Amino acid sequence: MSSQTLFVTGGAGFIGSNLIEHLIAKYPAYRIVNIDKLTYAGSLDNLRSVALHPNYVFEQVDICDLTRVRALFDKYKPQGVIHLAAESHVDRSILTPFEFVQTNVFGTLTLLQCAREAWQGEYAQHRFYHISTDEVYGALSSEGLPFTEISRYEPHSPYSASKASSDHFVRAYNDTYGLSTLVSNCSNNYGPHQHPEKLIPLVIGRIVANQPIPVYGRGDNVRDWLYVGDHVRAIDLIYHKGRIGTTYNIGGGHEMTNIELVRLLVQIVDEKLGRKEGASLPLIQFVADRAGHDFRYAIDSTKIRNELEWRPETAFEKGLEDTVDWYLNMLK
Ligand SMILES: NC(=O)c1ccc[n+]([C@@H]2O[C@H](COP(=O)([O-])OP(=O)(O)OC[C@H]3O[C@@H](n4cnc5c(N)ncnc54)[C@H](O)[C@@H]3O)[C@@H](O)[C@H]2O)c1
Numbered sequence: 623m624s625s626q627t628l629f630v631t632g633g634a635g636f637i638g639s640n641l642i643e644h645l646i647a648k649y650p651a652y653r654i655v656n657i658d659k660l661t662y663a664g665s666l667d668n669l670r671s672v673a674l675h676p677n678y679v680f681e682q683v684d685i686c687d688l689t690r691v692r693a694l695f696d697k698y699k700p701q702g703v704i705h706l707a708a709e710s711h712v713d714r715s716i717l718t719p720f721e722f723v724q725t726n727v728f729g730t731l732t733l734l735q736c737a738r739e740a741w742q743g744e745y746a747q748h749r750f751y752h753i754s755t756d757e758v759y760g761a762l763s764s765e766g767l768p769f770t771e772i773s774r775y776e777p778h779s780p781y782s783a784s785k786a787s788s789d790h791f792v793r794a795y796n797d798t799y800g801l802s803t804l805v806s807n808c809s810n811n812y813g814p815h816q817h818p819e820k821l822i823p824l825v826i827g828r829i830v831a832n833q834p835i836p837v838y839g840r841g842d843n844v845r846d847w848l849y850v851g852d853h854v855r856a857i858d859l860i861y862h863k864g865r866i867g868t869t870y871n872i873g874g875g876h877e878m879t880n881i882e883l884v885r886l887l888v889q890i891v892d893e894k895l896g897r898k899e900g901a902s903l904p905l906i907q908f909v910a911d912r913a914g915h916d917f918r919y920a921i922d923s924t925k926i927r928n929e930l931e932w933r934p935e936t937a938f939e940k941g942l943e944d945t946v947d948w949y950l951n952m953l954k
Contacts, residue, residue, distance in 0.1 A: 624651055625651040625652065626651075626652055626653075626700075626701040626702065627652070627653045627655060627698050627699060627700045627701060628645070628652055628653070628654055628655070628700060628701065628702045628703070628704065629655050629657055629694070629698070629700045629702070629703040629704070629705075630642055630645070630654055630655070630656050630657070630703075630704050630706065631656075631657045631658065631685055631703065631704070631705045631706055631707035631733065632657075632658055632664070632705070632706035632707030632708060633654075633656030633657070633658050633669070633680075633706070634656065634658040634660055634664030634665055634666055634668055634669060634680075635658070635663050635664050635668070635706065635707075635710070635815075635817075636663075636668075636710075636811065636813075636815050636816040636817060636820075636850065637706055637753065637811055637850055637853060637854070638656070638658070638706040638707075639668035639669050639815050640813065640814070640815060640850045640851065640853075640854050641704065641706070641854045641857055641858075642654055642656055642669060642672055642678070643669075643671055643672055644851075644854045644855070644858065645858070646672045646675050646677060646678055648858070650677070652677060653677050653678075653679065653698075654672075654677060654678050654679070655679045655680075655681060655694070655698050655700065656669070656678070656679065656680045656681065657681050657683050657685065657691075657694060657707070658680070658681075658682065658683075658707060659682065659683065659684040659685070659707070660682055661709075662817075663709075663710065663711070663817050666680070668815045679698075681694060684729075685705075685707050685725065685729035685730075685732055685733055686724055686725060686728050686729045686732055687732075688732050688735070688736070691732055691733060691736045692736045692739065692740075694736075695736045695737065695739070695740035696740070699740070700740075700748075701747060701748055701749070702748060702749040702750070702751065702861065703733060703737055703749070703750045703751065704751045704753065704857065704861055705730065705733055705750070705751065705752045705753060706753045707725065707729060708725060708726050708729075708785070709721050709722045709725045709726060709781070709784075710781070711781070711817075711819055711820070712757075712779045712781045712782075712912070713819075713912065714781075715779055715780035715781035715784070716779065716780060716912070716913055716914075719780035719784075722780050722781055722784040723780075723784050723787075726781075726784035726785055726787070726788050727784050727787045727788050727791070730752065730788035730791055730792065731788075731791050733750070734750065734791060734792065734795045734801065737750050737801060738795060738799055738801055741801070743800070745800050745801055745802045746802065748801075748802055749802050749803075749804065749861060749866070750792065750795070750801055750802065750803045750804070751803070751804040751805075751806075751857075751860065751861050751864075752788065752789065752792045752803065752804070752805045752806075753806060753808070753857065754785050754788070754789050754805055754806065754807045754808075755781075755782065755785050755807055755808065756769055756807050756808060756809050756846070756871065756873070756919045756920075756921050757777065757778075757779065757781065757782035757785065757916065757919065758775050758776075758777050758782050758785055758786040758789060758807060759773045759774070759775065759776060759777075759807070759919070760774075760775075760776030760777060760778055760782075760916060761776075761778065761916035761917045761918060761919070762844075762917065762918040762919065762920055763917065763918065764844070764917075764918065766918065766920075767922070768846075768873070768920035768921050768922040769807075769871060769919070769920065769921055769922060770871065770922045770924070770925070771807075771868070771869045771870065771871050771925055775789075775790075778914045778916055779914050779916075789805050789807075789869075792805055793805065793867075796866070796867045797867075802866045802867075803866065803867060804860055804861070804864045804865075804866065804867075804868065804869075804870075805868075805869045805870075806856065806857065806860055806864075806869065806870045806871070806872055806926075807869065807870075807871050807872070807921075808848055808853055808856070808871070808872035808873070808921070809845065809846035809847065809848045809872070809873045809874055809919060809920075809921045810845045810846065810847050810848065810874075810919070811847075811848050811849070811850045811853050812847055812848070812849060812850065812941065812942070812945055813849055813850030813851060813941065813944075813945050813948075814850070814944075814945065814948040814949075815850075816850075821880070821883070822883075822887065822942075822945060823949055825883075825884055825887045825888075826887060826891055826946060826949045826950070826953075827949070827953065828905060829887065829888060829891040829892070829895075829902045829905065830891065830895070830950070830953055832902070832905065833905065834905055834906075834907045835884060835888075835902075835905045835906045835907065836907055836909045837880060837881060837884055837906055837907065837908050837909065838880065838908075838909060838910075838911050838912050838915060839908065839910075839911035839912075839915065840881070840908060841879060841880045841881025841882075841884065841906075841908065842879050842880070842881065843879065843880050843915060843916070843917055843918065844877050844878065844879050844880075844917065844918035844919070844920070845877070845878070845880065845883075845918075845919055846873050846874055846875070846876060846877045846919055846920050846921055847874045847876045847877075847878065847883075847938060847941075848872060848873060848874030848876075848934065849874060849934065849936035849938075849941035851936060851941075852874065852934040852935055852936050853872060855932065855935075856870070856872045856926060856930075856932050859926070859930045859932050860926070860930065863930055864929075864930065865929070870925055870926045870929075870930075871921045871922060871923055871925065871926065872921065872923060872926060872932075873920065873921025873922070873923045873934075874921075874934050874938070875923065875934055876934075876938040877918075877920055881906075884906060885903070885906075886942065887942070887946070888900070888902045888903055888905075888906070890942065890943060890946050891946055891950070894946065894947075894950060895950075
């Protein structure tokens with residue numbers, strides 16, 4: 623794959639924009655076509671560093687628009703697709719589940735069908751890689767063993783149900799038509815470019831503005847945190863070297879409760895703002911728990927570690943501090 627055209631969907635979002643920056647820097651012979659509808663969650667500001675690069679192309683297209691997606695395959699003749707476009711916020715999925723089925727399920731199916739038509743059975747030279755979430759596996763108890771690639775699908779929110787459904791469609795296109803597909807399911811990402819509605823940027827923004835920091839329930843839900851730069855390296859490896867027709871779990875190996883994370887952010891941000899230690903702790907407000915809130919997610923990354931020699935390289939404290947610096951700089 624020395625020179626190729628690669629579609630990245632959802633490239634104006636959090637993970638997609640970090641991925642495009644990585645791909646443009648690492649693969650000078652690739653042409654990267656970013657297909658993004660630019661919903662409230664996408665921003666071309668995330669792509670300022672590559673916007674003028676000769677190998678980067680932006681197409682503002684809804685992945686549910688069959689005619690336009692088909693035309694893109696015809697125009698660019700891509701060798702591969704890395705599919706990240708999605709409605710991604712669990713809270714919004716509780717309010718507007720239809721939008722989640724539309725983009726996450728119907729949009730994924732549209733891309734699969736267009737890829738199948740365009741690649742016409744020459745699947746060995748082409749790859750369709752779907753980026754998914756560990757939330758498809760449902761919730762773990764404190765003692766439960768981390769999810770592996772063969773854990774049972776048991777989604778609870780409309781978001782995770784829509785992602786589970788799209789994962790099944792991707793596998794079905796491999797099983798039924800032989801399309802060369804890959805799926806990865808990762809834990810919570812953090813890092814630059816994340817939309818301010820998500821936990822870490824939200825908390826940083828509230829501390830800076832001296833506004834209440836809402837924490838669901840008692841804050842004892844557990845999440846595993848993966849630095850977006852480590853995730854992007856995993857995506858690169860899976861796209862190029864992953865075993866076709868299989869799934870890889872990607873975890874950061876850093877579990878913590880939400881309240882531990884919020885307290886740590888208070889400590890880091892207060893220090894950087896020159897405030898007294900613990901000054902912003904009174905901003906924390908426990909609010910009614912999210913409906914269907916999964917207690918704990920944790921990922922067993924043994925497969926990607928063994929097969930592709932990937933491991934998270936960013937120490938959590940360092941990744942979090944860099945992330946805080948990035949948001950504080952943005953908020954200036
Ligand atoms: N952020 C995480 O922690 C996390 C964890 C696990 C899996 N994922 C998955 O990774 C992918 C990327 O997540 P993210 O956090 O970067 O999401 P994001 O919400 O930041 O970005 C999503 C992007 O998709 C675009 N988009 C939405 N609907 C579209 C449509 N119909 N057509 C074209 N573009 C559309 C948006 O404009 C946006 O740029 C998603 O598939 C998500 O399910 C994310």
